Amino acid sequence: MAGYKVYTVSTSTWGDRQLVDAKAAPWKRTFNESAGGLQATFKLSDPKVAAVARAGALTPVERCLVVEHDGVVLYAGIIWEDDYDDDARTLTVSHEDIWSLLALRLVAADRTGAIPAWKQTYSGLEYDTIVKRLMQLATTGAGRTLPIQYEADYSGGRSRTYYGYNLDTAIDAITEIANLPGGPDVDLRPEWATASSTLQWTLRTGNMNPDSKTIEVVVSADHAAVKGIKRKRSARERSTRIMGVGEGSGKDIKVRASTDPGPFELERIEQAKNVKNLTDLQDFADGKQYTRNMNITQYSMDLNILSPVIGNLWTLKPGAYLRWYTSGNPVIADGWKQHKIIEYSGDTASNWIHLELQ
Known part of the structure; x- marks a missing residue:
């Protein structure tokens, strides 16, 4: 349709922008999690499209698909698979937004066999900035860099400790914070860098609508x-009692409960394996129950x-x-x-x- 353009960029440089003519390219945006896998279809019976495909512009992992409308990036997702149908002369690529890549990134500076001994504590910060630190940890190092723009740091009374033996991914750690009482919403907004034609993301935390749009x-x-x-x-996700389960095992496992009245008992278990402080664990259970106490x-x-x-x-x-x-x-x-x-x-x-x- 008029106004739409589909590009791919290199996942090595986030540049090398290539315009590709898609027969259909659905797109989706949300926050706090991946919007899920999508597919785009290309007609290789068109010589121009076939030439772009042969040049590697639709290669899985090496390319990222970008959908824009009138110059505004609406979506960007890593191409993970392609499926060629010779009879139909179509190439269908499967892609997913940047959260799918963060699911494959550990939050640990040591990612060797010595990772169980690694430990990192963040304190004196707001949750927004702890999310920022986790994102930086997940995108630092050879082959790990992502072009992400960050907000300023915010000092505060929040703290979190991460242990290598938990083998947390960036998704695990960020989702755990977003689900806490007072935890921030998290969005990674794709956009073109103003000084170049490269792709970048802006990490947005907290208020998702600061300009009151x-x-x-x-x-x-x-x-x-x-x-x-x-x-x-x-009412599928409703509960009247949340059992928040923290660090430990057996009789030493840390547990806190949060309750609300309802027509009958609806009991759920929520895991927070990184939480060992009982006050934090109670906050975790209360936060989970708060979001589940109504239809x-x-x-x-x-x-x-x-x-x-x-x-x-x-x-x-x-x-x-x-x-x-x-x-x-x-x-x-x-x-x-x-x-x-x-x-x-x-x-x-x-x-x-x-x-x-x-």
């Missing part, structure tokens, strides 16, 4: 801009990417708000509602962007 739509009036409104309520209501809808409702795509990001008005709906209450955008996705073959709201 709000998209506003009147559902009954803006039929050209919005469609496909859905609501889902779920989850999610809304979703599609917005037209060309609609003035969205405006500048640079301001669309996980954590932005959608303010929307409905009336006369048999299930959804009349009036204005405001929800956080927790995920958005699209396809280069369509002008519609799908929003997940909470």
Whole structure:
């Protein structure tokens, strides 16, 4: 569709930008975790596409696929697999965002057989900066560098100790902090570096919408801009008791419980193997219970990417708000509602962007 372009860049330099014409290239963005695996299809019956593929622009691991719209990067993901169909003359590549690479990075300066003895303590910082330190630890060293832009350090009263014998990945360590009470949301936003045509990411922590970006739509009036409104309520993840399990084993294992009332008992176990302080473990259990003490209501809808409702795509990001008005709906209450955008996705073959709201 108009405005979309698909590129690949080298994972060695994050440059060598190559324009590739995709038959279809779905994309997805979220925060705090990977948005999941995706696939893009290329028609090699087109001589230009075939030439780009033969030149190595779609090689697994060596290339990263980038989707942009009007110069704004919407998605970037490492190509992990390709699948060629000779009869159809198509090449399908499987790719996933940068979180998939962090799942394969240990947070340890010593990554040899001596790793069990390695230990690192961060103290006197906010959780945001501990996440930053973990990211730096996971992306430092030969063959490990990623072009990430960071926020300033924030001092505070938080501390964390990491032990090599736990063999934590960057995903393990960052997710554990994000799930703590007061833990920050974490986003890795892909973008073009302003001084070059190379790809980079900006690590965003804490407030995902510091500029208070709000998209506003009147559902009954803006039929050209919005469609496909859905609501889902779920109690699948609800609990009335969380048992937080920390360091140790057998009778020496550290456990703390957090409870809330409910129609009946719903008990869950949550692991925090790096936590040995009982106060921190109680905070962990309380935080988990806080997010599970009620039913989850999610809304979703599609917005037209060309609609003035969205405006500048640079301001669309996980954590932005959608303010929307409905009336006369048999299930959804009349009036204005405001929800956080927790995920958005699209396809280069369509002008519609799908929003997940909470």
